[in-house]
Each structure stands twice: as structure tokens, then as C-alpha cells.
Amino acid sequence: MHLPVLWLAVLLVALFPQFSTSLSNNGLTTAVEWDEYSFFILGNRTFIQSGEFHMWRLPVPCLWRDIVQKVKAAGLNAISVYFHWGMTNPRQGEVDLTGINDFRPLLRKKRGSGLSRGLVPSSEICTGGIPGHVAWLPGNPPWNPYNGELRSNDTFYQNAWQDYWTSVITLIAKNQITQGGPIILLQIENEYYNGAGQNEYVSSLRSRAVDLGVVIPTFVNDAGEFSNLLGTTDLYGFDAYPFSASNCGNANPSVWRPIVTTWGDYFDTVAPTQPHFFPEFQGGSADNWGNVGGYATCREFVNTQFQRVFYHQMWASGATAENYYMFYGGTTWAQLPYSQGYTSYDYGAPVDEQRMLTEKHGELKLQSLFLRSFKDFYTTDLVDIDDTSISDLYVTHLQNPLSGASFYIFRHNDATANTTFQFSYPLGQPTIASSSWGGYANYVDVGASTPFLISGPYLVRNAFLNGDGNLALWGDVDTSTDIQIFGSGSLVSVQWNSSPINIEQISPAVWTAFIPFTAPSPSIVLPDLESASTVWRFRDSLPDIQSDFDGSAMVPADQTTTTSVFPPYYGGPWILYADMYGFHAGNLLWRGTFIQGGYIEQLGWA
Ligand SMILES: *[C@@H]1O[C@H](CO)[C@@H](O)[C@H](O)[C@H]1NC(C)=O
Ligand SMILES: *[C@@H]1O[C@H](CO)[C@@H](O)[C@H](O)[C@H]1NC(C)=O
Ligand SMILES: *[C@@H]1O[C@H](CO)[C@@H](O)[C@H](O)[C@H]1NC(C)=O
Secondary structure, eight states: OOSSSOOOOEEEOOOTTTSSBBBBBTBTTTEEEEEOEEEEEEEEEOOEEEEEOOOSSSOOOGGGHHHHHHHHHHOOOOEEEEEEEEOOOOBBTTTSSSSSGHHHHHHHOOOOOTTTTTOOOOOOOOOOOOOOOHHOOOOOOOOOTTTTTTTHHHHHHHHHHHHHHHHHHHHHHHGGGGGGGOOEEEESSSSSSOTHHHHHHHHHHHHHHTTTOOSSEEEEEEESSOTTTTSSSSEEEOOBOOHHHHHHTTTTTTTOOOOOOOOOHHHHHTTTSEEEEEEEEEEOOOOTTSSSSOOOHHHHOOOOOOHIIIIIHHHHTEEEEEEEEEEEOOOOTTTTOOOBBBOOOOTTSSSTTTSSSSSHHHHHHHHHHHHHHHHGGSSOOEEESSSSSTEEEEEEEETTTTTEEEEEEESSTTTTOOOOOOOOOOOOOOOOOGOOOOGGTTTTOTOOSSOOOEEEEEEEEEEOOOSEEEEEEEOOOOSEEEEEEESSSSOOEEETTEEEEEEEEEEEEEEEEOOOOOSSSSSSOOOTEEEEEEEOOOOOGGGSTTTOSSTTTTTOOOOOOOSSSOOOOSSTTTTOOOGTTTTTSSSOOOEEEEEEEEEEEEEEEO
């Protein structure tokens, strides 16, 4: 959210090789289709529940699997990921899709397991951060790096995105669901607006992607209910952040905003033939520089009660595709923080900056259990809203038109209220079809083998049941833990992180076991930085104190015109915008020499 950037997003899901895919009349693959209720992935109706994760905010690719496993453990079936344009294409003509810019480690399938077999959690990839070499291109009219011809159909800009777009989209196209990869959806741009040349620009990003072989649906994410960019891509979605960052930042985490009730009608008006789709729904909160509360307050503000009330309201408005921004925020390293996001990007998300699960992760899992269990919920019409029968109560009644299964979503009429009250509500004739309760067999989604529920451990990352009834579990405990295993399969033995554990069968489908916790060894002892005995080492690396410094690598800051529409306010006649000299990021070293009647400047070492 709120980044002045160019985005491209891709959602990824599982691969079903037996499904033969073809193109439908609209030129898109039949592997990802939709109607007005929900998406079909490989022919199966799917409630897309995704979590947002940014690779460069955890710039250690071997740790990405940890996040993927935590996404799966929360019961989500998709991941949304951004690409960063500035990092991928830092200099004109140079595109780097290696290291932390390479999303492919996220796509790899793990060895089969009861939790993950055939299910690669999905990803969405966005581009972000207009590189300096683009922001300072000489244009006509001159570029305004903050509000100008960037992100339009202007010829300079159209040329500027070709290298980047071609490389990134080519890699994405190779990993679409039709190619055996897990990518199901592609977002074009980010929170952008209607405007002269802007719709044309978004359309040409899409057509270029199609030329490069993209057959999955593309979509835009409007920044709100603004009807922007309708018709420029295949699908439309909008982002919703009901709670404002300034509240958590100013340590007012108990003051709620009223709930929004317009979402359902809005979707029916602007996009009546597609699922109600939230490419970003509030998963935590940004925190601005200067706020007093910090992210702990954001997590308290956008807490499990927020998840319950607002996510259920989103479902009540017919949503069947949603991406929580952020699932894991992480850290904004190096020179990438900005005024609305300092170095920590913890975001008050379900998984905190240190990758620890919070209780918000548990709430997501509860909600996922419901969604996996009740597939009738993926196809519902609004029957009615009752906010009068009981004055404090707001009830949304949804019904599956085929099975007749009814769903009632209850909340306070005034969602900001703190009162507790009891009520009884007449549900009329129960119409829940017997097929409606799919049980937890559906939890692990398509491709699961024998499902087991494991209760007790801090985290279960993976599970595998072999034909001999040996269940191998991988996970974490943070204290010695009793566990319960519920399942319909027959169980002979259980391993926890490859070590056998004793199990006791206490009823036909329930086993118990004990997992001892051993504290990590050696334990980490932080140094006392204030102690007089602490030895500090440093190296003064300033280039101009080095013996071989002769100044020849410094770039003279001698230009007197700029492509920026902002004139230099002082320091003339020379232009001191570092970008004008090719330094777009990093630490800058200015060297000035005062001469009689003025001074000269030099610049170097970005
Ligand atoms: C779709 O779901 C059904 C029911 O869960 C399952 O039998 C079928 O194999 C799924 N289709 C594919 C292509 O996986
Ligand atoms: C950009 O779009 C505008 C608005 O439709 C149009 O007038 C203009 O000719 C387009 N420019 C280019 C370079 O295609
Ligand atoms: C709910 O409680 C909080 C904290 O006590 C308070 O700030 C807020 O105003 C209350 N909300 C309402 C609607 O009374």
C-alpha cells in the first residue's frame, strides 16, 4: 500500500498436472477462471486466501521457506509477492533477476507431505520502486519525479519500462500454472488512477505481458472504491484498510473506526461478473516516522478482534478472494525505508519481524479452518441484512443458491462498541444441506492425502504419512508440549523432527504424545555495550583520508540545468541533485572547496 511505485503482482497456487489446460474465448487459460461468485483453479471452485510477503524484506532466500510454511500453517492457500523495479533494474540496460530478486525459490515444491502434497502455496509478485535512472529521465515536458509523466503513456516512460518488464514477465510466464508453475494471477501496476495517458499505459503493460506469453488473468488493485482503471485488465479489485495508521502510531489502539458496509454493493456495481476481490486487505498497519506507539501498538490495534469483525464483514460483503497485507512484513533494509515506513516493516502482522507467530496467526488459522470446511460458502447470494430485530445486532444472511445452505454473520451494530450482550436470534427454517459440512478433510485442500489434525505444538511445518502408518512431523515447540493427533488413518508410529516419539492411542481416532523442549545451545549472550571493558573497533573509510586519494574518482558537480521541475532553491548556479550525476541510491559523499567569492562541489561514492 501507499508506495509511489510500479507494481506487478502474481498469485501462485498448486499444480495439478492431470488437468489439461487450454485457452478460452477471451484468450486466457481455462486453468484460472471465475464467475460472479468465486475463482475456479483447475476447474475447482477456490476461496483464495493469500498472505503478502516481500522478498527484499527478508533478503535471505533460504529463509523464505520458513515464511511459506507459516503461510500454509495459517491455512492460507496463496502468497502475494512484490517485485522491486529499482532493485531489479538499477541501471539502464541492466536487469538482475538473481539473488533476492529471483522469486523462483518461493515456487519450488517441497517433498510430499500430508500438509503440502501437491500444494505449493501461492505467490503474488509486484514491482515496486521506480529506479532513479527512470525518475530522472529527460522528458518533454520535463520529468517531475513526484507527480509528472511517470506512469503514463509518454514515449520516454514507455521506453523506460521495456527492459524490466520484458525480463520479469518472461520469467513469470515460464512459471504460470499452465507451465507447471504455481502462478495464477498477475497484478498490473499498483493503486493507480484514471487519467490522460494513464489507462493507456496500464493497458499497454497488460498487452506487452500477453505478447510475452501471459495467459493467466491480470488485474488492477484500486486504492479504494474509486472505479479506477476499469477495463484495462481482466479483473478488478480494490484495497481496503479500514483502520488508519495514525491511530496505532499515536498509541490509541482501542479507538476503533466504524465498519464499512458499502463493499458488496460497490463490487456488484462496478464489476458484476467477477468475484469480490481484495488484492490488499488490512493485515496490520504501516507506522510512520515520528509516531509514538510503534508496531506493538499496531498489532494491538489491528488485533484478533479486528480480524474477526472486519474479515467476517468482508465475507459478508461477498468476498471470496483476499490477500492480507502484510502476512509477514520483515525489515526494510539499506536505503529503502521512507517516511511512511521506517527500517522495521513489522507491520503488526500475524508473523512478527523476528518471524515469530503471534496470536493473529492463530486467528487466521481458525478462519481458514472454517473456509476449508464449508465449500458451500464459496457460492452465496445475499439474502438480507437485519439490523433492526435486536437493536445492538447486525446480521448478514448469505445463502448458497444450489444447496440452500445458509450462513449468518453476526456482529455489533456499532462495531466500535465495547459492550457485551447476550441475544437469541431466530434463524427460521434450517436449510443446511447435509453435504455442507465437509469436515476437516477439506482443510488441506485439493491434493491432500490422509488428513490429520495436530494440536499442541507452537508450529507444525510439515507432515508425511507413509504406507506403513508412520507419521513424520516437522515443527517447532517453545516449551515442553503435550500433543494430540486426530485422524482417521491408522497410526503405528510418529516422528517429530526425525526423532521417534512415544504415542498413546486414547480413542479410535485420537493419539497423544509428549514433545520435550530443549533450550537452544549454546544460548546467546548479548554483549554489554556500555561496559568500559567493551572493545570497539572501527575503520575510518572516508576516501579522501586514504593515502592514495587523488580526487580523480570524484564527479564534478558542475551542471547548471536539471530535468527536475523543482528549481534549486539555493547553492546555485550548480545543480546539486545527486541523481543528475548518476547517483541514485546509497550514501553520498560531498566534497566542497571554498574559493574566494564562491565554492566548488564534487560528489562521489554512492
Ligand atoms: C476438484 O475437487 C474434487 C473434489 O474435491 C476432486 O475430486 C478433484 O480431483 C479436483 N480436481 C482437480 C483437477 O484436482
Ligand atoms: C497518450 O494518451 C493520450 C490520452 O488518450 C493520447 O492523447 C496521447 O496521444 C497518447 N500518447 C501516446 C504517445 O500514445
Ligand atoms: C471502547 O473502549 C475504548 C478504551 O476504553 C475507548 O477509548 C473507546 O472510546 C470505547 N468505544 C466506545 C464506542 O465507547
